Structure formats: C-alpha cells, structure tokens
Amino acid sequence: MSHVRLPVNTPTGDYEVLIGPGLLDRTADYIRAATPAETMALVTDENVWALYGPKVARLLRDSGVRVVEVVVPAGEATKSWQRAGEVCDRLAEARLDRTDAVVALGGGVVGDLAGFCAAVYLRGIDYVQVPTTLLAQVDSSVGGKTGVDLAAGKNLAGAFKQPSLVLADTAVLGTLSGSEWASGLAEVAKVAMLESREMVDGLIDAASVILGRDEQRVVDVVLAAVRHKAAVVAADEHETRERETLNYGHTLGHAIEQVAGYGVIPHGIAIAEGMRFAALLAEVVVGASEETRALQERLLDTLGIERPLYPRDARRLLDAMHADKKARAGTVRFVFVPQPGHHIVTPVDDATIAHALDLWFDGDSERG
Numbered sequence: 001m002s003h004v005r006l007p008v009n010t011p012t013g014d015y016e017v018l019i020g021p022g023l024l025d026r027t028a029d030y031i032r033a034a035t036p037a038e039t040m041a042l043v044t045d046e047n048v049w050a051l052y053g054p055k056v057a058r059l060l061r062d063s064g065v066r067v068v069e070v071v072v073p074a075g076e077a078t079k080s081w082q083r084a085g086e087v088c089d090r091l092a093e094a095r096l097d098r099t100d101a102v103v104a105l106g107g108g109v110v111g112d113l114a115g116f117c118a119a120v121y122l123r124g125i126d127y128v129q130v131p132t133t134l135l136a137q138v139d140s141s142v143g144g145k146t147g148v149d150l151a152a153g154k155n156l157a158g159a160f161k162q163p164s165l166v167l168a169d170t171a172v173l174g175t176l177s178g179s180e181w182a183s184g185l186a187e188v189a190k191v192a193m194l195e196s197r198e199m200v201d202g203l204i205d206a207a208s209v210i211l212g213r214d215e216q217r218v219v220d221v222v223l224a225a226v227r228h229k230a231a232v233v234a235a236d237e238h239e240t241r242e243r244e245t246l247n248y249g250h251t252l253g254h255a256i257e258q259v260a261g262y263g264v265i266p267h268g269i270a271i272a273e274g275m276r277f278a279a280l281l282a283e284v285v286v287g288a289s290e291e292t293r294a295l296q297e298r299l300l301d302t303l304g305i306e307r308p309l310y311p312r313d314a315r316r317l318l319d320a321m322h323a324d325k326k327a328r329a330g331t332v333r334f335v336f337v338p339q340p341g342h343h344i345v346t347p348v349d350d351a352t353i354a355h356a357l358d359l360w361f362d363g364d365s366e367r368g
C-alpha cells in the first residue's frame, strides 16, 4: 500500500507529513531529502529503541549519516527540564553543529523533548519527527509545539519549532499496548467532536474495524486527524484563537495528569475524561444539550476508551487547572462543544467548576 503526503504550511516553515505502512524501511531516503545534515542525533526511548532503534540507526548509517544514539527512559517523567539539559549536553559532546539534525523516534514524550532540544541547542537545528504512537501520529508530531513539564504543571517550558519532516509509519502502531492505542483514539475522538457530526458517526460506525487496527482504516484515521490539525495550525500557529480549540478536554485532562502523577495515566485517557466532564459543564454554562453529551459518551465508549482512576479531589484539580497555561488572568478557560463541529471558548469561575466536579463525582458513586 502506498503512502499519503500532506503538506503543512505555517508562517515559520512548510513541511510534509508522510503517512502509511512501511515508511520506516525508507527512513533514510526521506530524511536525507528533508535535511542536509551529515550528523544526526537519534533520540528515542528505551522501549522504542528495543523495537525499532537499531534498524533506523543502520539505515541512516548506510546512507552515510553519522548517527549519535540518545536513548532516554520511557514515560512522561522523561519530559523534564533536567533531561532536556542532559540531551543537549550529549549533542554538544558529540559536536553537533548548526547544519546537523535531531531525529525524534518515539511517542509524544520523545517528540516534545527532542523537539525542545532541537529548538534551543545552538538556538535551533533541524529536526525530523518519526512518531511511533497513534497519539503522536495524530496529534503531537504536527503543529510545532515542543517542551517539557515543570513541577507546577504540564508543558510549562517550551518553544515553537516546526519539524523539517514528519514520517508516520502506521505499521509500527501494531506493537502498541491497548491502553496506548485507546489514548491515541481519544485525541481522534476530540478532533471528530470539533470537526463534524459526520466524522463522529463515521468513527462510531467503523469502531470495530479501527479497534482491529485495519491497515487502510488506520491510515484514514491518522490522515483525517492530521488534516484537521494542519488546517488549524496553518491558520493560527501560536494559539491565539483557533488553535485554542485543540485544547478541548485538556483543561481537566492536564489537571488529572498532574494530580495523578506524571505518567500514571496515558495522556489521551486523561483528555477523554476531560471531554466527558467538559460536556457536563457545557450543559450548565452554555446550555448545551444532553444529546451531545450522550453522543460523545457513545463515541468514547465505542472506541474502547475507559474512564481512568484518579483522586476525586475537586480542590486539588482546581489548583492544577489554575497552574495550567490555559488559565488567563487568574481565570480557568474551557473549550465547549455544544454540538459536533461547533465550539465555544470561555472563562468559567471556580465555584461553577467546583460545583460541577462535585456533581460529576456524585454521579460516579451512583454508577457504583
């Protein structure tokens, strides 16, 4: 099966996203075409290294590239300021210069960390994304946001840095665990809610094929999500208006990730919980219909996205929401989707959020 190419145009750079099974076999050709670098730091985590690292390193070396292997521990805790410093030290020790490049082979953690290092090392060198999780292929590898977490909150230090190329080999998704698969599907569900009723219905109808990881269907899903994100990012690279909508589910989602402890709950699973809560809050704040909430529940349930366990502590979750970048002038902001394809971004006061969280947790205990 051949692959698809999607151009992404932003004010600070244009690049292509390549999507399809088997692209990894030709990594070196594609990467060599996208950057003139002679030395490349191949940044990956331990799990991904074990599965695909030696192959990618060999292909690059065979094409004449000097490869510097940088393998970091797997997991969200790796997305730290300290780890970014260590990776930059490795680049300096290996004497990468301004014409060299970073290749991020892995999920969103590796992509965000390696991209951040590429953005700051020598004030910026080329970087290529080879996303290996569904979440990274549909979301984090596109758009140019890179960064690390701080103790106070997710992604609080970072930089905008567009990659030179995104190479999404859908065949590597075959080795993902069920929960990582569900985590990626949550971001796809988010896109569907923002995009249209048609996309929501399409996902529900195709759910069993998608859960079976059908080759063609997976390509279609990744393409649809990337297309949506590319369009939003092209219009608003630095998140002033449109791009804020991509934070649907992330207000509570990021708070859950922080309160549960970074890495305990996969990103997308926390985001899905945030979407479920946002739908309830939207009924209270903007008079959204119960029907939309029911539809979204069906979408998430059909895609096999289960609700996570985390501290049901409204106070701590609210504090975490305030630490988030999305809070402005001391007020927490929410993205609401009153109907598929329509969104509202609005500040919500603490008392209303706290009350809705209590309602939400009461509902949990009633459901048992």
Ligand SMILES: NC(=O)c1ccc[n+]([C@@H]2O[C@H](COP(=O)([O-])OP(=O)(O)OC[C@H]3O[C@@H](n4cnc5c(N)ncnc54)[C@H](O)[C@@H]3O)[C@@H](O)[C@H]2O)c1
Residues within 6 Å of the ligand: 045, 046, 047, 048, 051, 074, 075, 076, 079, 106, 107, 108, 109, 110, 112, 132, 133, 134, 135, 136, 139, 140, 141, 142, 143, 144, 145, 146, 154, 155, 172, 173, 174, 175, 176, 177, 180, 183, 266, 267, 268
């Ligand atoms: N920059 C952005 O715009 C953006 C957008 C969304 C999410 N993110 C960030 O992305 C991160 C989450 O990314 P993620 O869900 O990919 O997590 P991750 O990078 O931690 O990967 C999840 C797990 O899957 C393993 N893995 C990766 N590829 C594999 C494969 N092919 N087979 C088997 N196992 C594999 C990893 O080793 C890890 O254990 C979060 O930090 C989130 O904040 C960033």
Ligand SMILES: [Zn+2]
Residues within 6 Å of the ligand: 139, 187, 250, 267, 271
């Ligand atoms: Zn996300």
